[in-house]
Amino acid sequence: MPDDQIDTLAVQVAQTLFASFYKLLKVAMKDQLPGGLFYVASPELTAETLSVIPHNKLPERAFGMLDFMVRFRPNASILINESFITFSFNKTHEWLDSLPKEERDKLLTDARKQGTLLRGKFKLRCSEIKKKRLESLKKKQEAVRKKKENSFKKKEIQTSEVIFYGLWQSSSVADDILRSITKTSEKRKALIAQLRFQQNVLKQYVKGKKIFNASVKGKALSREALTENVKKLIEEAASKDVSENIQQRSSRMPILVGKKVRHTFNEGTFTAKVISTVPGFPDYYNLIYDNELDSEGKVTDTTAIYTYRLLEDYRAKKLDNTGGGRSKTMFEVLFKIRSACSCTGSTIF
Structure with missing residues (x-):
C-alpha cells in the first residue's frame, strides 16, 4: 500500500480517536479543565498535596498484602492486619532499634497501655460504619417500597379507567x-x-x-x-x-372456561359463567354474571362482560365452583394439576 494512502488512513483513525478522547476527558477531567475547581490550584491546596505520591504503587502494595493476610489468616481482625501493614510500611522496627533501650522500652509500655483505648476506638468506628450501612440499606428499601407503591397506584388508576x-x-x-x-x-x-x-x-x-x-x-x-x-x-x-x-x-390453560362459578366480593357473592379468556392473556378470564342476563336468562347487547384474574381469586378463596360434590372435586383437582404444571413447566392439553 502506498505511503500516501497509509497517511490518509492514519489521519482518519487519529481524528476518530481524538474526538472520542475529547468527549471522555471533558467529563472525566472536568475539575482540571479551564473553569474547573482545580484548574488554578490555591497555594494552600498546593501545600497540602506536596506529600501526595504521583502513582498508586503504594496503595496497590498495601491491598496486595491485605489480600494475602486475609487468605493466610482469615480469623485475624481488620485492626490486626491494619497494624501489621502500617508497622511494615513505616519501618517501625528499624526506627525502634535506633532508639536507646530506655526510650524504646518506655514507648512499648505506653503502646501496650493504649491498646485497650485503640481497640475501643476501633469497635466504635466499626459500629458507626455498620450504622451508616444500615441507614443506607433502609433508604434503598424505602425507595423500593415507594417505587412499588407508586407502581401499584399507577396500575390501580389504569385498571379503574379500563373498568370504565x-x-x-x-x-x-x-x-x-x-x-x-x-x-x-x-x-x-x-x-x-x-x-x-x-x-x-x-x-x-x-x-x-x-x-x-x-x-x-x-x-x-x-x-x-x-x-x-x-x-x-x-x-x-x-x-x-x-x-x-x-x-x-407460562403454561397456564383456561381450565375455568365454560364453568359456573361463585365469585365473592365485599358486596356479596355472585354467580357467573366463565365464557373465555382475554386473547393472548390466559390469566384473565371473561365472565358474565347471572344478574346481567335478561328476564329469560339470555345474553343481550347490553349485557356487561367482566374480566378478572380468577386463579388468584381462587387462591384467595374468593372463587368456588357451583357444581355438586364430584364436579367441585374435579374443579379443585384441575386447579391443582394446573398449578403443578406451572411449577414444572409442563402444559395441559
Whole structure:
C-alpha cells in the first residue's frame, strides 16, 4: 500500500480517536479543565498535596498484602492486619532499634497501655460504619417500597379507567365503543387507557415498545394513530408469535372456561359463567354474571362482560365452583394439576 494512502488512513483513525478522547476527558477531567475547581490550584491546596505520591504503587502494595493476610489468616481482625501493614510500611522496627533501650522500652509500655483505648476506638468506628450501612440499606428499601407503591397506584388508576371503558378484545368492539363516545377528547382518553393497561398491567409482549406511545417527540399522536396502535395490540395479542411467546413464559390453560362459578366480593357473592379468556392473556378470564342476563336468562347487547384474574381469586378463596360434590372435586383437582404444571413447566392439553 502506498505511503500516501497509509497517511490518509492514519489521519482518519487519529481524528476518530481524538474526538472520542475529547468527549471522555471533558467529563472525566472536568475539575482540571479551564473553569474547573482545580484548574488554578490555591497555594494552600498546593501545600497540602506536596506529600501526595504521583502513582498508586503504594496503595496497590498495601491491598496486595491485605489480600494475602486475609487468605493466610482469615480469623485475624481488620485492626490486626491494619497494624501489621502500617508497622511494615513505616519501618517501625528499624526506627525502634535506633532508639536507646530506655526510650524504646518506655514507648512499648505506653503502646501496650493504649491498646485497650485503640481497640475501643476501633469497635466504635466499626459500629458507626455498620450504622451508616444500615441507614443506607433502609433508604434503598424505602425507595423500593415507594417505587412499588407508586407502581401499584399507577396500575390501580389504569385498571379503574379500563373498568370504565371496558377491556377491548377485538377491533369491532373498539370501533363500537369509540362510536358510542361523542367527545373527541374522551375518545383519546379511552384509547390511551387501553394502551397503558396493555403495557403496564397486562404487560403485553410486543416487538416494538413505540406502539404504546401516546406522543412522539413531545407531539401528541392523532386519534387515528392511537386507534391503529390499539387495534394492532389487539391483533398481536391473538397472533401466533405472541401465543408462542406466552407458551414459553407460562403454561397456564383456561381450565375455568365454560364453568359456573361463585365469585365473592365485599358486596356479596355472585354467580357467573366463565365464557373465555382475554386473547393472548390466559390469566384473565371473561365472565358474565347471572344478574346481567335478561328476564329469560339470555345474553343481550347490553349485557356487561367482566374480566378478572380468577386463579388468584381462587387462591384467595374468593372463587368456588357451583357444581355438586364430584364436579367441585374435579374443579379443585384441575386447579391443582394446573398449578403443578406451572411449577414444572409442563402444559395441559
